[in-house]
Amino acid sequence: MGGSSGGAALEVRDLRREFGGIKALDGVTFAVGPGERRGVIGPNGAGKTTLFNVLTGEVRPTGGSVRLRGEDVTGRPTWQLARRGLARMYQRNELFEPLETRANVALAIGARRGPYRPLTAAPAVELEAADLLLGQVGLAGRERTPARSLSHGERRQLELAVALAASPQVLLLDEPTAGMSPAETARIADLIASLDRTLTILIVEHDVDVVFRLADRISVLHEGRVIADGTAEEIRGDVRVNEVYLGKAVRA
Amino acid sequence: MRRVGSWAAVAAVAAALVSFPYWTAAWESSRYATTVLRDMLVFATFALSLNLLVGYAGMPSLGHAAYFGAGAYAAGIAGQRLATDQLHVTMGAAVLVAGVLALLIGALVVRSSGIFFLMLTLAFAQMVFAIAFQWTEVTGGSNGFPGVRRPSIGELDLSAPDRVFMLVATVFLLVTWLLWRISRSTYGRALIGVRENERRMRALGYDTTRLRLSAFVLAGALAGVAGALAAYSARFVSPSDAGIGTSVTAFVMVLIGGAGTLLGPILGAGIVLYIERVLSSSIPYAQTVLGLLFIGFVLLARQGIIGLARRALALATR
Ligand SMILES: Nc1ncnc2c1ncn2[C@@H]1O[C@H](COP(=O)(O)OP(=O)(O)OP(=O)(O)O)[C@@H](O)[C@H]1O
Ligand SMILES: [Mg+2]
Numbered sequence: 001m002g003g004s005s006g007g008a009a010l011e012v013r014d015l016r017r018e019f020g021g022i023k024a025l026d027g028v029t030f031a032v033g034p035g036e037r038r039g040v041i042g043p044n045g046a047g048k049t050t051l052f053n054v055l056t057g058e059v060r061p062t063g064g065s066v067r068l069r070g071e072d073v074t075g076r077p078t079w080q081l082a083r084r085g086l087a088r089m090y091q092r093n094e095l096f097e098p099l100e101t102r103a104n105v106a107l108a109i110g111a112r113r114g115p116y117r118p119l120t121a122a123p124a125v126e127l128e129a130a131d132l133l134l135g136q137v138g139l140a141g142r143e144r145t146p147a148r149s150l151s152h153g154e155r156r157q158l159e160l161a162v163a164l165a166a167s168p169q170v171l172l173l174d175e176p177t178a179g180m181s182p183a184e185t186a187r188i189a190d191l192i193a194s195l196d197r198t199l200t201i202l203i204v205e206h207d208v209d210v211v212f213r214l215a216d217r218i219s220v221l222h223e224g225r226v227i228a229d230g231t232a233e234e235i236r237g238d239v240r241v242n243e244v245y246l247g248k249a250v251r252a
Numbered sequence: 253m254r255r256v257g258s259w260a261a262v263a264a265v266a267a268a269l270v271s272f273p274y275w276t277a278a279w280e281s282s283r284y285a286t287t288v289l290r291d292m293l294v295f296a297t298f299a300l301s302l303n304l305l306v307g308y309a310g311m312p313s314l315g316h317a318a319y320f321g322a323g324a325y326a327a328g329i330a331g332q333r334l335a336t337d338q339l340h341v342t343m344g345a346a347v348l349v350a351g352v353l354a355l356l357i358g359a360l361v362v363r364s365s366g367i368f369f370l371m372l373t374l375a376f377a378q379m380v381f382a383i384a385f386q387w388t389e390v391t392g393g394s395n396g397f398p399g400v401r402r403p404s405i406g407e408l409d410l411s412a413p414d415r416v417f418m419l420v421a422t423v424f425l426l427v428t429w430l431l432w433r434i435s436r437s438t439y440g441r442a443l444i445g446v447r448e449n450e451r452r453m454r455a456l457g458y459d460t461t462r463l464r465l466s467a468f469v470l471a472g473a474l475a476g477v478a479g480a481l482a483a484y485s486a487r488f489v490s491p492s493d494a495g496i497g498t499s500v501t502a503f504v505m506v507l508i509g510g511a512g513t514l515l516g517p518i519l520g521a522g523i524v525l526y527i528e529r530v531l532s533s534s535i536p537y538a539q540t541v542l543g544l545l546f547i548g549f550v551l552l553a554r555q556g557i558i559g560l561a562r563r564a565l566a567l568a569t570r
Contacts, residue, residue: 056455058451058454058455077454077459078454078455079453079454079455079456079457079458079459079460080457082454082455082456082457083457087455087456088455090455094449094451094452094455095449095452096444096445096448096449096452097448097449098448099444099445099448103441106441107441107442107445107453107456108456110438110441110442111456111457111458112457113438115438115439115441115442115458115463116439116466117437117438117439118433118434118437118439118440119433119434119437120437120438121436121437121438122438122441162452162456166456166457
């Protein structure tokens with residue numbers, strides 16, 4: 001067996017997923033070590049979000065396997081993977097729109113405890129923890145605002161708070177700074193950089209500066225395949241990557 | 253102090269409700285009013301149970317009368333077969349049968365959502381109705397099940413009309429209290445989470461299928477309680493108690509009053525029964541009025557009367 005896979009936080013082998021005739025994932029293999037920050041970049045439609053959907057069990061792979069902290073979890077339901085420490089920030093926010101930001105985060109915090117307490121309200125400590133987290137992502141003072149009344153940037157901050165509130169061991173971030181102002185982007189990048197180093201993070205991001213700053217290693221996805229895998233330096237110098245992605249990103 | 257004050261107010265209203273037949277005894281129409289209010293409370297209990305699904309969990313069941321009817325038949329048949337009028341036996345049978353039925357049907361339907369959920373719950377309820385209609389030896393078939401025994405608690409006989417009313421009012425208050433607690437609990441919050449974003453709930457680690465099933469069973473069991481109250485009240489169970497008309501009526505009550513609120517289904521039950529029972533004798537086309545009212549709420553005020561009241565209050569205090 002592959003020696004490098006022994007202590008991987010997340011490992012995928014030959015992952016495949018087709019939609020009709022489109023090969024969204026065409027044999028993806030990689031391993032991410034505990035505490036590693038892995039950037040995943042690639043052009044639109046490369047399969048990045050599909051990869052996350054397969055990792056979280058929301059989309060079934062047509063082939064291949066997923067191991068989470070050593071355990072084969074291929075085909076497991078999403079909620080079980082979440083209970084094993086996998087959390088996710090969606091590219092398109094998945095929030096509880098009419099609920100206050102505090103209630104959004106409290107639902108994430110309460111997941112560990114479980115919902116079957118029909119007569120008792122959420123303990124005060126959980127609400128306090130929710131407010132603390134909201135402060136960390138930059139939503140202090142917005143605790144009682146319904147999610148749907150937030151600005152775009154604030155909604156991204158809440159989406160991140162909800163993902164963090166589950167206290168994950170492996171965190172998937174799908175374009176965390178998309179659509180944010182430069183100031184908001186800097187703030188979120190700082191926050192991600194400051195997260196506990198034992199937390200394993202996969203980050204999909206089109207903002208190349210952000211991803212090169214945050215990631216220890218970067219995997220480049222193109223048409224469902226990993227076409228390059230390496231440190232920031234190696235990826236910057238890679239001819240193919242510049243051809244399919246980075247060159248274009250600079251022009252855009 | 254304010255807390256004490258509001259508790260005192262709630263206690264006073266509850267006491268007034270339960271003792272309604274006594275303090276109205278001098279009225280000329282006390283008997284009639286007691287009967288109408290009793291049936292309003294039975295349907296309010298039923299509508300509250302449906303609201304747990306429609307309003308909180310976001311599961312629009314069009315077959316909730318199946319569990320109401322199952323509870324009504326179970327209370328009547330248990331009393332007859334076991335030759336008892338003890339409340340804990342007949343009410344227990346109603347809760348058990350309705351709850352188990354909801355578990356069986358729920359296991360098959362809770363994975364679906366939206367219009368499919370609506371149609372599946374309706375289809376299974378029609379099967380329950382067909383059983384009630386055709387299993388003549390047990391249910392009385394199309395003639396219905398007559399002679400339901402009114403309950404006793406130990407030696408305390410509750411068969412007199414005033415006593416039946418007190419039982420209905422007390423159970424209604426208990427169910428209201430339970431749903432009030434649930435609506436503020438982490439469980440109620442999780443159901444709202446499922447309603448608002450099931451995908452996110454799964455990604456957070458909630459087994460949403462199980463959550464939906466638990467709500468379906470709880471709502472079914474509480475509908476069974478309402479069914480038993482209906483059977484005690486009318487001393488009779490008709491297959492139509494489990495039929496689509498009864499399901500739709502409860503749905504209309506929830507929507508007119510305000511889905512996802514505690515008071516909404518209670519108000520809705522009161523209004524619908526008022527139109528059906530009281531207005532229908534004095535004005536023609538009462539059913540048409542009800543239908544138009546329903547359409548009006550669906551088109552113009554999705555949050556029902558409670559939603560309208562909240563909007564008015566927000567405008568007034570701005
Ligand atoms: N549910 C789906 N049904 C059909 N096709 C899909 C589905 N999900 C993704 N695809 C297709 O799979 C391919 C990969 O899409 P994916 O969303 O994974 O790309 P991406 O790398 O996240 O792109 P972007 O940078 O634009 O977010 C695309 O061609 C897309 O149209
Ligand atoms: Mg994407």
